[in-house]
Amino acid sequence: MSSMNMVQALNSAMDVMLTRDPNVLVFGEDVGYFGGVFRCTAGLQAKHGRQRVFDAPIAEGGIVATAVGMGAYGLRPVVEIQFADYILPAFDQLVSEASRLRYRSAGEFWAPITVRSPCGGGIHGGQTHSQSPESIFTHISGLKTVMPSTPYDAKGLLIAAIEDNDPVIFLEPKRLYNGPFDGHHDRPLQPWASHPAGEVPDDYYRIELGKASIVRPGKACTVLTYGTMVHVCLAAVEESGIDAEVIDLRSLFPIDVETITASVARTGRCVIAHEASRTSGFGAELGQLVQEHCFHSLEAPIRRVTGWDTPYPHALEWKYFPGPKRVVHALKSVMEN
Amino acid sequence: MNAESPLAVSPAPLELHVPEPAARPGDAPDFSHLHIPPAGIVPRPATDAPESSMRELPYQLIRVLDGQGKAVGPWNPKLSAERLRHGLRTMLRTRAFDERMVRLQRTGKTSFYIKSTGEEAIGVAQAFALNRDDMCFTSYRQQGLLFARDWPMVDLICQIFNNRKDRLKGRQLPVLYSAREAGYYSLSGNVGSRFPHAVGWAMASAYKRDTRIASAWIGDGTSAEGDFHYALTFASVYHAPVILNVVNNQWAISTPQAIAGGNEATFASRALGFGLPGLRVDGNDFLAVYAATEWAAERARRNLGATLIELYTYRAAAHSTSDDPSKYRPEGEANAWPLGDPVERLKQHLIGLGEWSEERHAAVIAEAEEEVRAAVKEAESHGTLHSGDDDLESLFEDVFETMPQHLRDQLDELRSIG
Numbered sequence: 062m063s064s065m066n067m068v069q070a071l072n073s074a075m076d077v078m079l080t081r082d083p084n085v086l087v088f089g090e091d092v093g094y095f096g097g098v099f100r101c102t103a104g105l106q107a108k109h110g111r112q113r114v115f116d117a118p119i120a121e122g123g124i125v126a127t128a129v130g131m132g133a134y135g136l137r138p139v140v141e142i143q144f145a146d147y148i149l150p151a152f153d154q155l156v157s158e159a160s161r162l163r164y165r166s167a168g169e170f171w172a173p174i175t176v177r178s179p180c181g182g183g184i185h186g187g188q189t190h191s192q193s194p195e196s197i198f199t200h201i202s203g204l205k206t207v208m209p210s211t212p213y214d215a216k217g218l219l220i221a222a223i224e225d226n227d228p229v230i231f232l233e234p235k236r237l238y239n240g241p242f243d244g245h246h247d248r249p250l251q252p253w254a255s256h257p258a259g260e261v262p263d264d265y266y267r268i269e270l271g272k273a274s275i276v277r278p279g280k281a282c283t284v285l286t287y288g289t290m291v292h293v294c295l296a297a298v299e300e301s302g303i304d305a306e307v308i309d310l311r312s313l314f315p316i317d318v319e320t321i322t323a324s325v326a327r328t329g330r331c332v333i334a335h336e337a338s339r340t341s342g343f344g345a346e347l348g349q350l351v352q353e354h355c356f357h358s359l360e361a362p363i364r365r366v367t368g369w370d371t372p373y374p375h376a377l378e379w380k381y382f383p384g385p386k387r388v389v390h391a392l393k394s395v396m397e398n
Numbered sequence: 399m400n401a402e403s404p405l406a407v408s409p410a411p412l413e414l415h416v417p418e419p420a421a422r423p424g425d426a427p428d429f430s431h432l433h434i435p436p437a438g439i440v441p442r443p444a445t446d447a448p449e450s451s452m453r454e455l456p457y458q459l460i461r462v463l464d465g466q467g468k469a470v471g472p473w474n475p476k477l478s479a480e481r482l483r484h485g486l487r488t489m490l491r492t493r494a495f496d497e498r499m500v501r502l503q504r505t506g507k508t509s510f511y512i513k514s515t516g517e518e519a520i521g522v523a524q525a526f527a528l529n530r531d532d533m534c535f536t537s538y539r540q541q542g543l544l545f546a547r548d549w550p551m552v553d554l555i556c557q558i559f560n561n562r563k564d565r566l567k568g569r570q571l572p573v574l575y576s577a578r579e580a581g582y583y584s585l586s587g588n589v590g591s592r593f594p595h596a597v598g599w600a601m602a603s604a605y606k607r608d609t610r611i612a613s614a615w616i617g618d619g620t621s622a623e624g625d626f627h628y629a630l631t632f633a634s635v636y637h638a639p640v641i642l643n644v645v646n647n648q649w650a651i652s653t654p655q656a657i658a659g660g661n662e663a664t665f666a667s668r669a670l671g672f673g674l675p676g677l678r679v680d681g682n683d684f685l686a687v688y689a690a691t692e693w694a695a696e697r698a699r700r701n702l703g704a705t706l707i708e709l710y711t712y713r714a715a716a717h718s719t720s721d722d723p724s725k726y727r728p729e730g731e732a733n734a735w736p737l738g739d740p741v742e743r744l745k746q747h748l749i750g751l752g753e754w755s756e757e758r759h760a761a762v763i764a765e766a767e768e769e770v771r772a773a774v775k776e777a778e779s780h781g782t783l784h785s786g787d788d789d790l791e792s793l794f795e796d797v798f799e800t801m802p803q804h805l806r807d808q809l810d811e812l813r814s815i816g
Contacts, residue, residue, distance in 0.1 A: 067735070090650075090651070090653065091651050091652045091653055093416075093653075094418075094422065094652060094726055095652030095653075095725055095726045098651065098720075109416070111416045112413075112416055116416075116418045116652070116653045116657045117657070118619070118622030118653075118657055118658050119590070119617075119619045119620050119622050119650055119653075119658070120588060120622040120623050120624065120658070121623075121624055122623075122624055123622065123624075127522060132809065146587070146588065147500070148626060149588075150623065150625075185509040185510070185571075186571070186587075186588060187569075187570055187571035187574070188569065188570070188587070189571070189586060189587030189588050190587060229736055272523045275401070301756055339808075340804070355458075369794065369805070369808045369812070370804060370805060371793055371794055371797050371805070372569070372797070374568060374569050374793055375509070375560055375570055375571055376560035376564075376568025376783060376788075377568060377788060377790070377792075377793050380788060380790060380812060381793065381795055384816075386438060386815060386816045387815050387816070388816045
């Protein structure tokens with residue numbers, strides 16, 4: 062075991078997989094010699110060689126497209142899209158190619174690729190370095206979409222994603238790279254070193270895709286969330302004094318319907334929180350799942366806490382970000398009914 | 399010949415090629431592989447000459463200022479001493495502005511900044527060669543264009559501070575300006591995506607039988623994006639009156655230009671496959687940059703279509719205030735750049751002409767620094783990034799032309815909950 066922040070845990074996952082499997086290779090913008098703008102691939106080129114960890118041209122569509130071609134050959138490429146905001150030039154390759162190659166060739170070809178990308182705000186990145194695009198990928202049949210919230214989960218999930226034979230979108234909440242940010246931007250950030258999930262095994266381990274984690278058991282209400290908002294919700298639950306159960310989904314597709322519905326059936330109340338904007342966000346899918354499976358257990362309308370339906374602003378970043386205050390308000394309002 | 403194989407001898411196994419730059423941290427800077435031809439030797443075709451007559455140009459390097467600072471050869475634009483002094487002053491104002499903004503970022507008054515150090519001739523000389531109302535679709539390193547068009551420094555600093563007077567309402571990262579009145583198109587943090595907009599704007603100008611042209615800038619790194627190829631294709635097909643510039647400053651954050659394909663062919667040569675003229679220009683030579691742009695602008699204005707210009711330069715500063723180039727390129731590489739510094743070269747030229755002196759140069763630097771200092775002071779009186787004058791409504795405006803009900807509801811939610 063070592064104390065790792067999320068960057069080091071992701072680096073360790075790639076290092077382990079590059080060591081175990083000669084078919085794994087890592088590429089993307091600035092990921093080679095430099096080791097990535099967030100340092101997630103630091104040292105990997107020096108250790109594994111320039112043919113296995115290398116810089117790519119600034120062409121996200123090209124990065125994903127060539128990864129699909131490599132996957133079709135039999136490799137397991139792990140590509141980095143420098144910011145999730147930059148992934149859209151690759152959208153056609155993900156939607157029309159990676160996600161459907163297996164289906165349209167009736168299993169002759171498939172694309173076992175992993176697309177890593179930092180997402181989310183809170184770093185004063187403005188509208189092109191802050192977005193959370195998960196729901197545009199969960200809408201696509203044939204793609205898996207994962208978002209860890211701790212170093213321990215990040216490593217285990219990334220290894221499972223790399224070993225998966227289907228394409229996986231692996232979104233990394235960049236505000237969590239250095240510590241479990243709880244939304245209180247005016248307070249000092251606690252480092253991962255002081256958090257139990259900052260203790261990470263040095264060797265290989267997997268966390269299966271599609272398994273949620275109950276990060277705080279509770280009886281009064283269920284909070285469904287993922288990514289940065291896991292820590293925001295944990296802080297909000299403590300501040301609210303409400304005994305809420307907080308579920309970190311970890312994997313948005315496949316989704317752990319069982320854990321979600323068992324919890325809501327117990328608590329009868331549900332708050333859904335994500336940083337992405339509201340309309341057609343993943344919260345809409347979660348709300349409907351809960352409604353379909355738990356209608357008769359529900360004692361109050363389901364509440365959503367989300368970013369606003371606007372681009373992510375620069376100066377008013379913290380007015381956009383769905384911080385603990387808004388989560389507390391939602392918790393109280395579901396308890397009122 | 400073996401009937402089953404087209405090769406008589408089996409070749410060695412294939413090997414994946416991944417290019418590397420000549421030097422990395424710890425090495426001495428090494429530009430020995432660059433071929434820098436002397437100034438003045440590249441012929442200047444007539445602006446209405448057919449593209450088929452100028453297919454060597456993308457592999458040459460248009461240079462006007464020689465090693466002694468003399469202007470030589472057919473590309474010498476023969477600018478008046480007054481224009482040259484104005485150009486030098488504008489580059490010095492740009493440089494003074496950049497230096498000061500980085501210091502302000504270090505003190506936390508803003509979150510981010512991007513300098514154009516070493517590349518000032520590009521924004522400034524190109525603005526000089528265009529008409530004031532030609533539309534410019536820049537990247538984030540042609541701020542010199544705004545100074546050349548006399549856009550107020552205070553306005554730019556208000557954007558950088560995201561303060562009460564920021565016309566962009568605090569929505570954008572610093573330097574992602576928009577200044578429609580200055581013919582300066584809205585910038586985005588996603589690179590390359592405006593390059594084809596310039597072509598569309600130019601097509602619209604032709605459609606409306608206007609006389610204005612467009613100009614666009616993209617980095618060597620970003621030329622790998624699909625947007626670059628869309629722009630060239632549409633510009634070629636529709637003879638769009640546009641100048642498409644690739645600023646080859648050798649580095650895309652940590653990635654050398656070889657990763658964008660620069661070792662295999664020049665960026666100017668991308669023009670060849672589209673039947674467009676491709677000019678490769680010493681980007682640190684104010685006169686060469688001016689002359690090439692003027693040539694391309696005249697061609698576009700005569701309805702002869704687009705030109706691709708590669709501006710060959712070096713990114714002397716970090717990519718941005720978030721970057722540390724000592725991690726990936728050798729120390730002193732900017733000083734070793736064989737094409738020198740654009741400010742120093744134009745200064746030397748003017749001194750050689752007897753039109754400038756060290757004293758006047760020092761005085762202009764002092765004036766520029768004072769101008770920036772005064773502009774910062776005025777901008778600061780309208781607030782800085784964290785001064786907390788939050789106009790909550792502005793967060794929801796401009797998503798649509800009129801604010802839909804759900805955004806009004808969300809604004810109310812923000813006001814009541816926080």
